[in-house]
Amino acid sequence: MLSKRQLLILQVIIDEFIKTAQPIGSRAISKKEEVTFSPATIRNEMADLEEMGFLEKTHSSSGRIPSEKGYRFYVDHLLNPVHLSTEDRHVISSVFDRDMVEFEQVIQNSVSMLSDLTNYTSIILGPEVYETTLKQLQIIHLSTTTAVAILVTSSGHVEHRSFTIPQAINPHDLEKLVNILNERLVGVPIIHLDKRLKQELTHILDHYIQDINTAFNYLKGALLDQQPTNIYVGGITNMLLQPEFNDVAKIHSLYSVIEKEDIMANILRSEDRGIHISIGHENQMIEMSDCSLITATYSLKGNQYGTIALLGPKRMEYSRVVALLNALSGQMTNTFHNW
């Protein structure tokens, strides 16, 4: 168990290191006004804290920096729930005061606001579509041989894809097919669409369509093949401002992960509801082991939810970020529920 004094010292060290990114020495700590004891005492305590694994030295005679265990303890026990500064709150509400009517607009604005506010990289994962249903299926002919298929979901998401109509398919048949599908598939959850599409098609096979398989494959290809990348990233270059990343090799390996949307989406998706913090090697990707990732979830109507996250150095402003994410996720949830 840590003594009260040890807690105080740990807190001061981490707070200070978050600000300066420099190892903290005993003298610097003793100058803090909330600290009443001498450097020598602090040195003893620091030695103990290091032995327990909460602190590290960069070299044998340097000041201390927090270890990952130290950060973990800090976020678990020392994070007094700081209230948002009025400026922060102001910025957030000014964004949400605007009349935003589109989902992507909210996300985009939130992403850039978050990264501007924090100087970290912000990542937002759109909601999972479990409960979204098909609203309308539509084919619009562009010419005799090309058309664009449009799929609208109950959440207002629009997916589209143009394709060439193969010779084997009679355009008229295609239209009939779409009509029938609309009749039967509207209201079906998107994730079941694939299965239902096949069902319905075999059902009505004989009646209308000559070459059902070709038509099906085309429709399917047009509508369901491409996994929509549901992820929004802002302030990637902010990482370049952090002193821990002024090494091109580090930046490169980090960027190569952030760039991979499917990987990032998976990471964010795997987090629980509420706030979650991954510090250094707690992250799934080794490339992110110099970073911390803080995630929060927002929700839409009908139990759908998405994730907002901030990626920064391990030395993040945890309390402020947590407060920001809380506020933002609240605002987003609010906005979406009012639609």
Next chain:
Amino acid sequence: MLSKRQLLILQVIIDEFIKTAQPIGSRAISKKEEVTFSPATIRNEMADLEEMGFLEKTHSSSGRIPSEKGYRFYVDHLLNPVHLSTEDRHVISSVFDRDMVEFEQVIQNSVSMLSDLTNYTSIILGPEVYETTLKQLQIIHLSTTTAVAILVTSSGHVEHRSFTIPQAINPHDLEKLVNILNERLVGVPIIHLDKRLKQELTHILDHYIQDINTAFNYLKGALLDQQPTNIYVGGITNMLLQPEFNDVAKIHSLYSVIEKEDIMANILRSEDRGIHISIGHENQMIEMSDCSLITATYSLKGNQYGTIALLGPKRMEYSRVVALLNALSGQMTNTFHNW
């Protein structure tokens, strides 16, 4: 006027520097088999070339590196039109052999192919929409108070936006309005849509709609307000691999420009048809003064055209890049014309 020998030396230096990024000395040049004269002679010629501004030294006793004027001369006069290597040609055609039916698909594939092939950053600007016309306008109701407006262009582009239907507007009126607009506006070029929309609306004002202005503003907001970002970037992290950019400050200032889509779009848009090369300070943005930008245009049916570009260090593989861009722009043009 440059002597034949000077031309040869200049060429060798630039070719070599492009490969190695190291200053080239007289001894190294004399070892090239096409060079028959001694280091001393070469030193004299190099001194002349430097005096004329084609070469530079990094310090008083270093080898020479090309100046921007040197590069300019090189691309203007020394670029023997190298044919594409069979591998390069193979990669390009393998991408275009796939059946690509959607515009964005072609662009996306091209962008990533270009950056993979060259290790530079590739940027593609979608075509200007001068001659694209409205194919269909559509409103799909999601609930009693929300709807998504969809606009399909003759080129297969789909623009969409969800919005809340304000109380002031009778949903039925909205539908009528859309029907009428469809009747009258299909075939109108997108860039005139704004004007024509207003015209038509005032025209039919009395007959159908009660609160025309609100409806108009909503429709306009839904469809025309947001400028679609028409720009695709690939391989940004490739810049990190170039030795001239292993300085975080440089990377940061460069990335901050590339990130601004509107700026990049403007730069690309301003280039002429055909191949164009901007070297170092010839670039519009000072942040890009360590870079060269090579642009080429591709065309769609009906005089629309777009731009493909590669951004790399000044020390780019000009001849290969020009050949690549030529081939790619040809392939793209071809593909689009066949649709």
Next chain:
DNA sequence: AATTAGCACTCGAAAGAGGTGAGTGCTAAC
């Protein structure tokens, strides 16, 4: 018994010194 002053010690960072080698410019010989 806990705290603190004092002091020797450690180590990185910065600054300086010397050596090396790849390069140059110039001059004189070919």
Next chain:
DNA sequence: GTTAGCACTCACCTCTTTCGAGTGCTAATT
């Protein structure tokens, strides 16, 4: 006109030295 020869330059490397901020330990103080 070309080239060999040579003195010179300068970045880069390595090796020292110095400096200071920090430590750990011991002994004195409270």
